[in-house]
Amino acid sequence: MKRVTLTINGTAVTREVEARLLLSDFIRHEAGLTGTHVGCEHGVCGACTIRLDGAPVRSCLMFAVQAEGHDILTVESLGTPGSLSVLQQAFQDSHGLQCGYCTPGILMTISAFLEENTDPTEDEVRHALSGHLCRCTGYQHIVDAVLLAAKRMRAG
Amino acid sequence: MKPAPFDWHAPHSLEEALALKARHGDDARFLAGGQSLVPAMNFRVAQPAVLVDLNRAAGLGGIEAQADGSLVIGAMARSAAVERHAGAGTSHPILAEALHEVAHPQVRNRGTLGGNLSHADPASEMPAVMVALNARFVLRSARGERDIVAADFFLGPLTTALAPDEMLAAIRIPALPPRSGTAWLEIARRRGDYAMMGVAAIVTLDTGGVCTAASLACCSAGPTPMTAPRAAASLVGTKVSDTDIARAADLLRQEVAPTGSVQASPAYQRHLAGVIAARALATARERAA
Numbered sequence: 293m294k295r296v297t298l299t300i301n302g303t304a305v306t307r308e309v310e311a312r313l314l315l316s317d318f319i320r321h322e323a324g325l326t327g328t329h330v331g332c333e334h335g336v337c338g339a340c341t342i343r344l345d346g347a348p349v350r351s352c353l354m355f356a357v358q359a360e361g362h363d364i365l366t367v368e369s370l371g372t373p374g375s376l377s378v379l380q381q382a383f384q385d386s387h388g389l390q391c392g393y394c395t396p397g398i399l400m401t402i403s404a405f406l407e408e409n410t411d412p413t414e415d416e417v418r419h420a421l422s423g424h425l426c427r428c429t430g431y432q433h434i435v436d437a438v439l440l441a442a443k444r445m446r447a448g
Numbered sequence: 449m450k451p452a453p454f455d456w457h458a459p460h461s462l463e464e465a466l467a468l469k470a471r472h473g474d475d476a477r478f479l480a481g482g483q484s485l486v487p488a489m490n491f492r493v494a495q496p497a498v499l500v501d502l503n504r505a506a507g508l509g510g511i512e513a514q515a516d517g518s519l520v521i522g523a524m525a526r527s528a529a530v531e532r533h534a535g536a537g538t539s540h541p542i543l544a545e546a547l548h549e550v551a552h553p554q555v556r557n558r559g560t561l562g563g564n565l566s567h568a569d570p571a572s573e574m575p576a577v578m579v580a581l582n583a584r585f586v587l588r589s590a591r592g593e594r595d596i597v598a599a600d601f602f603l604g605p606l607t608t609a610l611a612p613d614e615m616l617a618a619i620r621i622p623a624l625p626p627r628s629g630t631a632w633l634e635i636a637r638r639r640g641d642y643a644m645m646g647v648a649a650i651v652t653l654d655t656g657g658v659c660t661a662a663s664l665a666c667c668s669a670g671p672t673p674m675t676a677p678r679a680a681a682s683l684v685g686t687k688v689s690d691t692d693i694a695r696a697a698d699l700l701r702q703e704v705a706p707t708g709s710v711q712a713s714p715a716y717q718r719h720l721a722g723v724i725a726a727r728a729l730a731t732a733r734e735r736a737a
Contacts, residue, residue, distance in 0.1 A: 294456075311456035311499070314490075333449040334487035338554065347528070347557040353486040354558070357456060358503060401554065422639040423552030 296360045300325065301369040311357050316340040318356035319366060327367040327396045331425070338424035341397035342366050348401040367396035370403060379403055379441045388437030390428035398424050402438050410446055414439065451489035458501040462508060462588065462617065465500050470590040470613040472498045478615055479503070480524060480563030483555045508617070509560075513539060517623030523562020523616050527574075528553065530561050540581070540621055542630035542648060546573045549632070552640045562616045565601070568608045568672070571642040571709075575602055576673035577632060578619065580648035580665035586618040587611075595620070602672035625661065628652040629736030631728040634667070635720055637711055643668050644712040645720035647700075649728035651688060653736045659683045664696075664729075666721055669704035676700040679725070688733040697726040 297306040300323050307322045319328045319342065331339035333352045340352040343365040371377035376384065379399060389395040398421065405412070405420040412420070417438045418431070426434060459465045469476055476498035479485060488494035502508060508524035511533045519535045527547055530536055536543035550556060550564070550573050564574050565585070578585075578598040586595045590613060601609050601616075610616065624630070634646030650663040662680040665673050679699035686692040706717035 310453065312451045312453055312489075314450070317450075333490050335483060335555065338552075341554055344558070348554045349558045350483075350554050352490070353482050355456070355482075355486075358458075358482075358501060419639065420553070423554045 294357055296357050298323070298356065298359050298364060299362070300364045301366060302363075309356050311355055313356045314352050315342075315354040315356045315359050315364075316351040318359075319351060319364070322356070325366050325368050329393055329396055331393065331397075336425065337394070338397040338401070339394050341400045341424070343400050343404055346404065348404050365400065367399050370399060377403075378444050379406070379437075382441035382444060383434075383437040386433050386437035386440050388429070388433045394424055394426040394428075398426075398434060402441070406438070406442055406445060410442060412439070412442060449490050451486070452492055452495040454489075454496055455498045456501060457498065458504045460504055460506065462505050462615075463590075465502055465505050466588060466590045466613070466615065468498070468500045469615065472500075473612045476500050478563075478566070480566070481526065481559035482563075483551065483559035484563065484567040484569070502615075508562075511535065514623075519543075519621040521561055521619045521621070523566075523618060524560050525562070527556040527559045527561055527564065531556060540624065540630075542577055542581070542632050542650070543621075545630075546577045546632035546646075546648065549573055549634055549636075549640075549643070549646075561619065565619070566608060566610065566616045568602050568604075568606050569642075570605050570671055570673070571668045573632065573634065573643065573646055573667055576646060576665040576667040577648045578621075579673040579675060580650055580663045581621050581624075582663070583622070584620045585616055586620065587614045588617040589614040593617075599673075599675065604671045624650070625652045627654065627736050628661075629732040629734065631731035631735065633724045633728040633731070635724060641711075642709075644709070645669065645706070645717050645724055647721065647724045647728045649725065649732040651683065651729065651732040651736050653688070653733075657687050657737070659686055659688050662688075662696075662729075664700060664725060666700075666704055666725075668709070668717060669706050669721055671705075671707075674704045676703040676725070678703055683729070688729065690730070693726050693729045693733075696729060697722040700725045 329339040331337035477496040531547040634643035646667040652661040662683040664676040701722040708714040
């Protein structure tokens, strides 16, 4: 067992864990942040995506012990139910989710994507989404939500 | 879907990492980006007793353009960093072009070039690109250092020339001669999927537009990256016309040995190899001019 301190959404979380504990499981079970979802645990679905030092990565492919000394952002950092971020609001307004299982991972990827590309084409949005699987929506409303969020962000 | 227990070491230097690997041998695996190893561990098809985590070891991730136009890339350079590096866009654009197709941005943010090459999946893009570029790999162990050409590194599916105590430490990519054009082209069913077929094409022309050198390598075409030396040789001395390209594509089709997958039969992969090689060669020729 190893004692580690992870910085998640700016808050330090210290726990004693096995080296084999996945970062996704630390986030959910040790830090109690269940917005990050586990869909496949082998790096293909994207539901577990968080931002590590700003970059979207698959948290099911890291061990919690590896994340010490890094900054982790999860979906909880974006907004609250009473105060959604512009991106989250665009997803609500565009019906960009149904069951919502894939959504947190997509929000983390797209929050990074829109910081780099403020006026993406639909093709660029689809490319950015390619690491995420959604079984409900057929992706169209997700794409619409991202384009709407980008438009609203540009308008300030 | 949870990995089996292991002892985790995160040394701060390459020397420490190599000493650990020497001590534990085949009981230990290096952990680089984890984008191939951790899925295998989560499935428990890999159950290393010891992980030597390279992510805290200093100095392994550099990407440096050399004065002679070559590129030296540390094994721990993240694929995304290599993709973004100027050298990948300018002196060796095929690196950025091929990396753009590797898995997804999230995987490239964490995955490393050295890790990807050491994993040696015959369906991976970068091993084929390295073979086409005639890259050399620096292999290090507690015993010392050696370097080998990429084609000699890949021995079979997931099998490399690394000794049990060795690590791929750096990749040296030679400068491309002037008037060289390169292209990476692949076909996958969905963006980011393993390619059903992928081809790296490099063509060098002289001032008269005559080909002086050509290189072709494929992924998903056999147990290792498959070169097509007869196809490449057939272009030398020609102006790489459409007829020359068609002949080269025909030869390449005979030089690959695809074994098929759930997505494509061997015959279809062989067909794709010819189609993609022709397109990649045409693009490489345009870019060489």
